[in-house]
Amino acid sequence: MKILKLTYNEILKQVKKLSFKVCLIIVLLFAISMPILYKVFVYDDSFPLYYEGDIQYYQDQIISDADTEQDKLFNKLLDIKINIINRALENDEDYTDFNSMLYNEYMSSKTMSTILDSMIKDEDINYNEIDGWFEIDSNQYLDYSVQQLQDAKNEIEEYTKELEGIIDTKDYSWYLQVQRSYYEDYSNENDKMMYDLYDKLIELNIKDENDFRVIEAQNIIDYYNQKEILISEKDYVSGDSNLSYDEYVKLTNMKNDEIDKNIEKSFYAIENNINYNGNGLKTTFNDTIQSNITILSIVIVIIAGGIVANEFQKGTIRLLVIRPNKRWKILLSKFLAVVAIALGLVYITYVATFIASGISFGFSNYFVSDLNVVNGAVIQESYIFNSICNTLLQLIPVIFVGLGAFFLSTVINNTAFSVGFSIFILMGSQLAIMVLSLLGFPFIDLTFLPYLDFAQFINKLDLVSNCQMFGIYYTLGKGIIVLISWSIIIYLISTFVFNKKDIRN
Amino acid sequence: MKNVLEIKNVSKKIGKRQILDNLSLDVREGEIFGFVGPNGAGKTTLIKVMLGLYKPNKGSISIAGFDIKDDFEKAMDEVGAIIENPEMYGYLSGKDNLKLYARMDPNNDYEYQKEVIESVKLGSRINNKVRTYSLGMRQRLGIAQALISKPKLLVLDEPTNGLDPLGIKELRDLLKKISKEKNIAVFISSHILSEIELMCDRIAIIDNGKILEVKDMHDKNDTESLRVSFEVDEVNKAKEVLKANNKEVKIIENGIEVFVTREEVPDINLLLVKENIKVYEINIEHKTLEDEFIEKTKGTKGQIK
Ligand SMILES: Nc1ncnc2c1ncn2[C@@H]1O[C@H](COP(=O)(O)OP(=O)(O)OP(=O)(O)O)[C@@H](O)[C@H]1O
Ligand SMILES: [Mg+2]
Numbered sequence: 001m002k003i004l005k006l007t008y009n010e011i012l013k014q015v016k017k018l019s020f021k022v023c024l025i026i027v028l029l030f031a032i033s034m035p036i037l038y039k040v041f042v043y044d045d046s047f048p049l050y051y052e053g054d055i056q057y058y059q060d061q062i063i064s065d066a067d068t069e070q071d072k073l074f075n076k077l078l079d080i081k082i083n084i085i086n087r088a089l090e091n092d093e094d095y096t097d098f099n100s101m102l103y104n105e106y107m108s109s110k111t112m113s114t115i116l117d118s119m120i121k122d123e124d125i126n127y128n129e130i131d132g133w134f135e136i137d138s139n140q141y142l143d144y145s146v147q148q149l150q151d152a153k154n155e156i157e158e159y160t161k162e163l164e165g166i167i168d169t170k171d172y173s174w175y176l177q178v179q180r181s182y183y184e185d186y187s188n189e190n191d192k193m194m195y196d197l198y199d200k201l202i203e204l205n206i207k208d209e210n211d212f213r214v215i216e217a218q219n220i221i222d223y224y225n226q227k228e229i230l231i232s233e234k235d236y237v238s239g240d241s242n243l244s245y246d247e248y249v250k251l252t253n254m255k256n257d258e259i260d261k262n263i264e265k266s267f268y269a270i271e272n273n274i275n276y277n278g279n280g281l282k283t284t285f286n287d288t289i290q291s292n293i294t295i296l297s298i299v300i301v302i303i304a305g306g307i308v309a310n311e312f313q314k315g316t317i318r319l320l321v322i323r324p325n326k327r328w329k330i331l332l333s334k335f336l337a338v339v340a341i342a343l344g345l346v347y348i349t350y351v352a353t354f355i356a357s358g359i360s361f362g363f364s365n366y367f368v369s370d371l372n373v374v375n376g377a378v379i380q381e382s383y384i385f386n387s388i389c390n391t392l393l394q395l396i397p398v399i400f401v402g403l404g405a406f407f408l409s410t411v412i413n414n415t416a417f418s419v420g421f422s423i424f425i426l427m428g429s430q431l432a433i434m435v436l437s438l439l440g441f442p443f444i445d446l447t448f449l450p451y452l453d454f455a456q457f458i459n460k461l462d463l464v465s466n467c468q469m470f471g472i473y474y475t476l477g478k479g480i481i482v483l484i485s486w487s488i489i490i491y492l493i494s495t496f497v498f499n500k501k502d503i504r505n
Numbered sequence: 506m507k508n509v510l511e512i513k514n515v516s517k518k519i520g521k522r523q524i525l526d527n528l529s530l531d532v533r534e535g536e537i538f539g540f541v542g543p544n545g546a547g548k549t550t551l552i553k554v555m556l557g558l559y560k561p562n563k564g565s566i567s568i569a570g571f572d573i574k575d576d577f578e579k580a581m582d583e584v585g586a587i588i589e590n591p592e593m594y595g596y597l598s599g600k601d602n603l604k605l606y607a608r609m610d611p612n613n614d615y616e617y618q619k620e621v622i623e624s625v626k627l628g629s630r631i632n633n634k635v636r637t638y639s640l641g642m643r644q645r646l647g648i649a650q651a652l653i654s655k656p657k658l659l660v661l662d663e664p665t666n667g668l669d670p671l672g673i674k675e676l677r678d679l680l681k682k683i684s685k686e687k688n689i690a691v692f693i694s695s696h697i698l699s700e701i702e703l704m705c706d707r708i709a710i711i712d713n714g715k716i717l718e719v720k721d722m723h724d725k726n727d728t729e730s731l732r733v734s735f736e737v738d739e740v741n742k743a744k745e746v747l748k749a750n751n752k753e754v755k756i757i758e759n760g761i762e763v764f765v766t767r768e769e770v771p772d773i774n775l776l777l778v779k780e781n782i783k784v785y786e787i788n789i790e791h792k793t794l795e796d797e798f799i800e801k802t803k804g805t806k807g808q809i810k
Contacts, residue, residue: 002611009605017596315592319650322556323609324582502519503558 006325006333011340014303023299024345030295031349032356034288039360043280047095049103050085058082069123070130073114077134080110091167098175098214099167106167108136109160116153120146172206172214179221197224204270212275216266223259223266226461228252242437242471251464251473258460261373268371268378278365282383285357289391290455292349297398298423299345304338305405305418308498312413315505327499331410335491338402346395350388394454400483401426401452403490410494426452433470445472448486451479507534509583509658509690510555515564517554517714524550526714527564532658532690537680539705540694541798547714548694549589552662556586569657582611585656587664591647595636599627599646602635603653610654618653624679625649640667648676652683659683661693665700677704698798710798730764736786737761737777746780747773760786 014020058078063071084107093100115138118125127138141149166174180198183191201220206213230252236245243251269276277283308331311317321327358366369380401422408418425432429452436444444450450472456462457476467473510532517525524547532538542548553559555566557573566573571580593602603622607613622631625645630638635646644667651659659680665673681704683689695701702708702722710717736759737743743761744754752773755762765773770787777784 005608009608012601012605013594013597016601314595315590316594318558318588319586319591319593319606321558322581322584322586322588323606323654324578324580324611325609326577500560502560503553504519 002325003329003333003336006329007336007340010307010334010337014307014337014341020303023302024348027292027295027299027345027349028352031288031292031352034291035284035353035357035360038280038284038287043284043361048089049093049095049097049100050088052089054085055082055089058085069118070125073118073123073125073130074133076114077111077130080114081107081134084110087167097170098172098218099170102163102167102175106160106163108134109156109163111136112138113153113156113160116141116149116156119144120149120153170208172208172211172217173202176202176217194224197221206270212277212279213270213273215277216270220263220266223263227256227259242440243468243473247467247473251467254460255464258464264373264378265371274369274371274380276368276371278368278383279361281357281361281365282368284361285353285387286390288353288357289350289387290394292353293346293391293394293398293455296342296345296349297401297426300338300342300398300402301405301422301426302419303341304402305409305422306415307334307338307406307409309409309413309415309418312503312505313415317503317505321503328495331495331498335403335406338406339399342395342399342402346391350391390458393457396480396483397452397454400448400487403487407490407494411497425449429453433472437471444470445474445478446482448483450474451483454479508532509534509569510692511567512551512555513565515551515554515561515566517550517559517561519550519559524714525554525561528711528714528716529564530709530716530719532692534657535684535688535690536706537684537691537693537704539698539701539708540692540711541696541698541701541708542694542711543696546696546711548696548711549662550714551711552586552588552660552692552694555660556584556588557581558588582654583657584660585651585654585658586660586662587644587647587651588660588662590640590666591643591650593635593643593646593650596634598634599631599638599642599649602646603631603649606650607653612655614655617655621649621652624652626675641669641672644668645672648679657689659689659691661691663695664693665695665697673700677701680704730766731770732762732790733765733770733773734762734788734790735760735773735777735784736788738783738785742780743777743782746776746782750776 058081062075062078066072066075084103088103093103111134115127115130115136119127119138119141127142130136131138141152144152162174162178165171166178176198180195180202183195183198186192186195197220201217204213204217206217208214230249233245236248265276268274311320320330354366366384368383370383370386372379372381404425405418405422408421409415412418429449433444433449436447436449450466450470451474454476456466457479463475508531510530512528512530515525515528516523528547528551540548540551550559554561555568555573557577568580569583571583573580593599594605597605600622603618607618625648627642627645627649630642631646635643638646644664648661648664651661661680664676668676680691680693684691693701693705698708705722707719707721709719734757735743740756740759740761744756747754747761747763752763752765763773767789770789774784774787
């Protein structure tokens with residue numbers, strides 16, 4: 001009861017400060033504007049593959065008085081480029097469409113067949129120069145016979161036609177069929193796997209480029225390519241990572257498992273027609289919440305770093321500690337106030353972002369289920385519930401860093417130092433881990449440094465890539481245990497110091 | 506009478522300096538206790554030790570029977586204080602500050618709090634931010650803050666600091682009133698004896714971390730001679746009259762001076778009036794006490810150690 005009253009006082013003292021109100025406004029503005037900016041700049045389908053300006057650029061390159069064969073070929077190739085760009089503009093091609101991937105290939109195939117044509121005619125041309133200009137590799141054909149050149153040209157032209165067909169019809173199945181043809185005469189395990197995958201995807205019969213299933217299918221292909229093959233122990237030792245072979249195996253298996261799960265989820269989504277990305281809402285919302293938390297962690301550090309030290313610096317500590325409350329209660333109430341303010345700020349920004357994203361992307365997308373794989377079976381989960389859990393999870397290190405600032409503030413009584421140092425740790429933790437890791441420091445996973453960002457535990461692939469980057473093996477469970485242990489130590493030292501302290505000012 | 510404050514053999518060292526040296530004191534229920542000493546004597550230090558801001562190296566302190574070490578919360582429940590300048594939260598209004606302090610008190614009484622706020626006469630300025638207050642207004646708010654938890658003991662460290670003459674008089678009246686009506690003991694420190702002398706029941710003199718003397722202001726009046734001057738029209742006649750009554754008389758400017766007890770003052774006046782001597786003014790000079798204070802603390806010779 002008493003602690004609650006004291007905590008209420010502490011919260012009041014913080015939130016009535018002008019600086020707090022300013023912070024709150026900034027944080028709120030951010031929470032509201034980010035989803036809107038995402039909607040306007042990322043998800044408005046206005047990422048054209050080419051612009052009018054690109055045409056102008058190439059037209060300016062055309063050589064007006066071309067009399068050598070070299071110049072004529074150059075102009076011809078530029079013409080091809082311009083035509084293709086024109087076609088893309090007419091078709092409103094966008095970066096987000098799957099066939100934007102085809103344009104580059106289409107362009108180089110067409111360029112190549114023109115060059116082959118000129119080779120067949122045995123024109124007097126410096127092909128190295130042309131290669132450099134149009135970013136292709138015609139060297140390989142230099143010592144071909146005319147017949148070989150003719151064959152190569154025919155083959156490329158056939159392929160080009162096919163590409164043209166896909167581009168014009170925007171038929172995703174057709175695209176898949178072309179991709180599959182690369183693996184047709186599979187000679188190894190991997191090629192066979194890819195062939196089967198394309199087979200499976202083709203069976204889904206996805207035609208429309210605007211179908212969300214295109215994105216999922218592309219994701220599946222990406223995931224397949226990300227899979228890692230385990231290196232045998234003998235080969236591994238020669239690697240230069242700090243990870244032991246056991247740890248390497250665990251991480252690689254974790255990564256492959258996660259990829260398998262993602263593939264399963266994408267197949268499930270395609271088969272059951274669940275657009276579980278929520279038309280961009282989920283990504284926007286998750287990203288904004290994560291950014292909110294990053295900003296809030298700075299606000300929390302500023303509050304926590306001042307909550308004890310400011311009372312000393314202003315002298316208000318005297319009238320505070322002569323009340324009928326033991327010192328540990330005062331300190332505890334201050335810490336609880338920091339936690340409560342952190343929760344409050346997260347809540348307020350969460351709601352603000354929820355509303356802003358909902359308005360920008362449609363509230364109904366919040367109710368599109370999340371997918372999860374449990375015991376090999378895909379299940380649907382509530383997105384909002386998952387999102388709240390993830391947000392709270394990400395709050396753990398924020399409160400920990402707050403506690404660190406609080407500790408420094410109690411022991412050193414200097415707001416500026418406590419806040420500055422804590423933010424330094426927060427921002428520089430990755431760098432610190434790298435440096436320690438390079439120096440061969442053995443217990444990095446027992447320091448709090450790797451656990452200052454819990455967003456990495458939400459997506460296991462992030463975790464694996466961090467572990468590989470830092471050369472240390474850690475998990476969420478370990479992170480929680482390490483942070484709690486540090487918290488207890490830090491909190492006890494703070495209490496001890498605060499209890500014993502003579503209040504001199 | 507019971508003691509609300511008992512200080513037993515308290516010593517405090519900060520660094521190498523012995524600031525309080527085996528110091529003992531009692532303050533009784535409902536009395537006003539003056540605590541006088543020159544700058545750097547250790548007044549603020551003793552108050553900080555009493556309130557738990559400093560841990561003493563030796564000795565014990567109890568407030569209302571509760572030891573501040575073993576029963577800190579109960580002890581602090583019975584005391585309100587200002588220490589040096591009462592620093593409060595500048596960005597909050599006076600009233601909000603008081604509410605904070607009231608909330609920390611386990612038994613808060615709304616009517617009583619209103620009364621306290623009124624008694625310090627801040628008027629509508631109580632709703633302004635403390636940042637905008639003058640020194641004297643802060644001091645008044647400090648007193649309200651000390652009283653807000655209905656203490657049995659009020660500890661005031663130089664509360665007159667920054668108050669205007671009217672404010673000082675009002676403070677004295679307020680303290681006398683609350684000590685009488687509410688039976689609150691007041692422990693008040695000052696380096697200006699004359700400022701608090703008139704309202705105190707007892708006064709302790711401290712110098713160099715040691716109590717030099719504790720004086721009961723009520724006893725003194727009967728036995729001790731005071732220097733009393735009478736402004737009269739016929740100086741020589743007055744001297745003759747008093748000499749005839751076995752009084753030692755000194756002639757001063759505009760009158761005569763005698764050393765008598767307080768009780769004798771009206772008698773002497775009567776003698777003079779009977780002889781048709783006009784008495785314009787009677788002045789009892791408390792100089793003896795002030796002299797004594799300066800004499801006693803002369804150890805420092807005005808030099809701060
Ligand atoms: N934090 C401290 N560190 C070192 N010495 C201190 C500290 N606080 C007080 N002192 C010393 O203790 C002595 C007593 O100081 P204190 O403040 O108790 O005096 P005081 O009687 O209240 O004087 P004043 O009338 O000026 O307020 C002084 O000599 C002072 O220098
Ligand atoms: Mg002092």
